[in-house]
Amino acid sequence: MGFIKETPAAKALTPTYTISNPFRTRIFAGQVTAVMSIKIVTSNEIAMMCAMAGIQAMFIDMEHSTLTIAAVAQLILACNYVGVSPLIRAPSKSHWHISRLLDAGAAAVIIPHVESVAEVKDLVKAAKYAPIGARGCANNQPLLNFQTVPTRIQNEVLNRETMLLPMIETPAAVDLVDKFLAIEGVDGILIGSNDLCTDLGIPGEYDNPIYQDAVTKIVLAGKKAGKPIGIGGIGGRLDLLEKWFQMGATWSLSGGDGALLQAGMKKIGQNYNEINQRVQKLNGAWGVV
Secondary structure (H helix, E strand, O other): OOOOOOOHHHHHOOOOOOOOOHHHHHHHOOOOEEEEEEOOOOOOHHHHHHHHOOOOEEEEEOOOOOOOHHHHHHHHHHHHHHOOEEEEEOOOOOHHHHHHHHHOOOOEEEEOOOOOHHHHHHHHHHHOOOOOOOOOOOOOOHHHOOOOOOHHHHHHHHHHHOEEEEEEOOHHHHHOHHHHHOOOOOOOEEEEHHHHHHHOOOOOOOOOHHHHHHHHHHHHHHHHHOOOEEEEOOOOOHHHHHHHHHHOOOEEEEEEHHHHHHHHHHHHHHHHHHHHHHHHHHHHHHOOO
16 A cells, blocks of 8 residues: 655645544643443443533443444444544454454544554554555545545544554553554553453552552653553542543543443432331331331
8 A cells, every 4th residue: 555646736735634533632632531431332322421421532342342343333423423532442453353443433442452562563554554554445434524535635634643552451561561652653552450450460459559550650651752541440549540640641441331320220229228218117107007
């Protein structure tokens, strides 16, 4: 694959194309950004709910869910139409997963369980067009509102505006963070806290200095490289998140659809059980059966 050469005069007449990716805009501006995780909700209304809640990005998880690519593609379109960035965690490192999700309109692809520099370079090859990578070209891209855009322009815009975010989830990957971030085409890192803690032999121990030192190392490496760092798995630990946001991290997986639904339903059940206890106690005092 190559680029079509244009004369300076023709290039001057080429229209300017941009895409809306509020997630990217915010995190590169250093703004702390909440991200809603989706694993079980497949209705497109969830995208508008995120927008109305002031959440600028939706993390659609294909690793830990049964979501199909067809369902994910519809969620991606819904996100893009309402101004919420769709971030998709791919189910594997396979190039056909990465390219299909990007062709569906993903603003970012997030790749789990990345272990080596060679793997990261292969991910760049799959996610970026030439000359950075070798992603296959397809026109009428959803992120460009299905417009017919010259291939050279399309490739330049999407290389710049879409994001490749490898995940760091093991101690070995932590040690390679500087090398990962130095690779052209890597746009940032997401830390997988639960797998990282488990691999460190301290599952769920977010207050353990071993885990915290690893996260701090990644956050500072991102700040040095000028590439944004996100933190997954500890959305409820706002104390830890704020500490790392102050160091330079900019986003986190902030809440999940299943957890939020379960918490809301649990609260309803709790409220009604408490009312029932008061009613039964009162009826008992009055001798009502």
